[in-house]
Structure formats: structure tokens, C-alpha cells
Amino acid sequence: MHFDLPDLRLFIHVSEALSLTGGARRASLSTAAASTRIKSLEGQLGSRLFYRGSQGVELTPAGEKLLKHARAIMRQVEYVKSDFSNYSNSEVGHIRIFANTTAVTEFMPEVLADFLGRRPGITIDLQERLTNDIFRGVLDGAADFGVTSGEIKIRGLEVLPFSMDRLVVVVPSSHPLETGETIFFQQTLEYPHVGLHEGSTLLQFLKAQVTELGVYLPLRIQVFGFEPACRMIEAGVGIGILPESSALRYQRTMDLSIVRLKDDWATRERSVVVRELDSLPESSKELIKAIRDFHDYKE
Template identity: 80%
Template sequence: MHFDIPDLRMFIHVAEAASMTAGARRANISTAAASTRIKTLEGRLNTRLFYRDSQGVELTPAGQKLLKHARAIMRQVEYVKSDFSDHSSSDVGHIKIFANTTAVTDFMPEVLANFLSQRPAISIDLQERLTNDIFRGVLDGAADFGVTSGEIKIRGLEALPFSVDRLVVVVPKHHPISSSDIVSFQKTLEYPYVGLHEGSTLLQFLKAQVEEIGVQLPLRIQVYGFEAACRMIEAGVGIGVLPESSAIRYQKIMSVDLIHLEEAWASRARSIVVREYESLPESSKELIREIKKFHQ
């Protein structure tokens, strides 16, 4: 079975845009030419890849399967281009990363600032995603690698642990539980919570924990970012559960106290997830080494 790289790239554009016209525009070709390429691809596979209607196109089950493979193929093509570039292989390229809230707001900005300052020919696309979306994105080839916390039970992924993510309870000074050294998660649910936005992996994780207890997370307000959460907590709006590394940083400039959680799940391994480490271009491997080095 023969595949043309331009046809696969065209297929990805149409699938992601959910539109033949928009996909063709991304590929800088006419809609008619795009349609012909898709029909050619369908003929070679002997299957239908899109449902078509007046609103656009939608992937068939076969199309969804091909999208996963096509992304992986195109990602490998980019890896080959990067490794055989005229530039040093670790100093050029584009790296796409899916990461959880803690990584995006806590340590990746500093890691990337240092990494990019020494490599002007490299560009980075860092996106905050939920844990399952991180796994799916890496598996499907939509991201070069992911950064997440907790157990990794997804087949087809390599996990590269690099540090521990400890969660602590952050409370305003003189709060009823501020004098405690350690507290149960269930005890904290007696008080209003300052939570992160709905797209936050940490919020989804905490919601999963309260579901096991059989109650609801007592959210009083939701904000974007750990600094905003700590400011709300300092003002007495509520309490919150945040990564210890971030909480310690804001404790230095705000009137808040930190309390350890007694649950074992409060300590979670941070890991980088990849499909196959050895197949990554040198630029991605170098960035992974920088992330590990930052946490040593």
C-alpha cells in the first residue's frame, strides 16, 4: 500500500479543521485539489475517511484511526528533517509539549527560558492539557512529549520520572486548622475552597478524590493560576490544595500557612511521557535532560 506524505499532511489539515475548504487553505491549495487528494487516499485505503455535509466534514471511525497514524508518521518525518538539518541537531527544530497545570505554571517557564536563550533556532509549543489528553496526544503523535503527575497506566508510553509533586493545603493565617502540621483531605472539605479553572489537571484530580469519598468539592471561587489562588486564600475567601513548590514560593510574600495532607496520594511522581525516547530528535532529548537537571 502506497502513501504520499503530502496526502497524509492534507488529510491531517482537513481533519483538524473539520472543513475541506479550511484544510485546503492551511495547505495552500485549492479546495478541489484537496478533495481530489482525499478521494485518492480513500481509494488507496478502500475506505471512507470523512462524513460530508453542508456544515463541513467529520471523521469516520476509519478516519479517526488514520489520523492517529498520520500524526505519528508526520511527527517522524519532522524528526528526520531535524536530525539531518545543516544545523546542529540539538540546536534546531520545533518541539510540541502537552503538560499539566503544575508544569505549565510552576517550572516549565524557567526551564524553557534558559533552554531557548541558548538555542535561537528552536521553537516551542507548550499547551496545558488534562492528564488523559496528555496521554492521548503523545500516543497519537500530536505532541512530542508530555509532562504529568501521578500513575501512568497507559500502554504504548514510556514514563521518565524526574521529581515528586507534593500537594499541600494552603490556608490564611489564623485559620482554624492553620496550627496543624498535618490534616486529612476530608477534614479540609469542611471549609470553602479556592479552586483552579475547569481546564486544570489539579482540579480534575481533586474532584476525583472527593468522588471516592462520596461528597462534592466545596468550591467557592475558581481562578487561573497558583498566584491568584494564593491571593484569594490570603484574603480569606477559602482554602486550597496546591503543589508545595508553588505554595512555598508564594508563602514568602503572602500571609498563608501550609499544611501537609496525610493521604498517600498527596505525593505524586512527576514524569515525562514519550512514545519512544530513542526515536526523538536531539532537540527534544536535550530539553528532557534540561527538565531533569532543573529538578536535581
């Protein structure tokens, strides 16, 4: 059985686009040529890889399995290219990172700005993902590494802690909760909340907590980002559960108060997760080091 790398790359493009035409366009091929190559690949494997319909294509179980292998193979090819690029004087490569909301909005922009400023040949794909999607993406090879918070109960990943992430209650000035005492999360549920968008890891985490309590999260409004959330809180729209680092930053320019939570889960460890650190290209290792060094300096 013989696989051509261009065919595997085309297969990945079609799988991600959920369209033969879209995948062919990404691979700079005609739709007819792409269809011929996919059929040839199916013939070699003796398995159907896609269900074809009027709205596009959908992976079969065999296609799902091949996608994991194909991503791993192409990722390894990129690792080889990156490692051997070190023999030249230019650093080149591409790094894909899946990260939670706090990482994407709070510290990764600053880390990446410095990192990329010193490495013009590196490109980065930073994607905000839910916690389980971060784990799955790293395990499947869809991401080089992930950045997440909280307890990690999954096998097959190396976990590299780098700082603590404390969640706090942010309230407008003169709010009833502004007593100077720590409170339990359940006490905040008596008041309307300002929450993040549905795709945020923080919102999903809080929804899991209220599910355990057997109640619901009284969301009054949902916004994209911590700054809009703080502006809504300052205006009296509601209260919010946010990372303390974000709350402290916006408290400098907004009329906000911060109340700490008594719940054990309110203090979480931030970690980088990788499938195998030693197998990563040097550029990825250097970025992980930059993330850890940044927090060693800041906290």
C-alpha cells in the same frame, strides 16, 4: 498503494480544523484542490475518511485510524529532518509537549526560556492537557513527549521520573485549619475551596478524590493559575489545594499558611512520558535532559 506526504499533511490539517476550508487554508491550497486530494486519498484506501456536514467535517472510524498513522508518519519525517539537521551548524526543529497544569505554570516556562535562548532554531508548542489526554497524545504521536504527575498505569510508554510534587492545603492567616498539624483532605471539605479552571489537571485530580469519598468538592470560585488562587485565599474567599512549591513561592509575598496533607496521594512523582526515547530527535532528548537537570538542581 502510494501515499504522498503533502496529502497526509493536508488530511491532518483538515482533521484538526474539522473543516475542509480551514484545513486547505493551513495547507495553502484552495478548497477545491483540497477536496480533490482528500477524495483521491479516500479512493486509494477504499474508505470514507470524513462525514461532511453544514458545520464542517467529522472523522469516520476509518479516518480516526488513518489520523493515528498519519501523525506517526509525519512525526517520523520530522525526526529524520531533525537528526540530519545535526550535520549542519544550526539546530532546527519543532517540539510539541503536552503537560499538566503544574508543569505549564510552574517550571516549564523557566526551563524553556533557558533552552530556547541557547537554540534559536528550535520552536516549541506547549499545551496544557488533562492526564489521560497527555498519555493518549504521546501514544498517538500527537505530542513528542508529556509531563505529568502521579502513578502511571498505562502500557506503551517510557516513564522518566524527575522530581516529587507534594500537594498541600493553603489557608489564609488565622484560619481554623492553621494548627501546625497535618490533616486529611476530607477535613478540608468543611470549608469553601478556591479551585483552578475546569481544564486543569489538578482540579480533575481532586474531583476524582472526592468521588472516591462519595462527597463533592465545595468550590466557591475557580480561577486560572496558582497566583490568582493564592490571592483569593489570602482575601479569605476560601482555601485551596496547591503544589507546595507554588504555595511557598506566593507565601513570601502574601499572608498565607501552609498545612500538609496526610493522604498518601498528596505526594506524587513527576515524570516525563515518551513513546520511545531513543527514537526522539536530539533536540527533544536535550529538552528532556534539561527538565530533569533543572529539578536535580532545584530540589
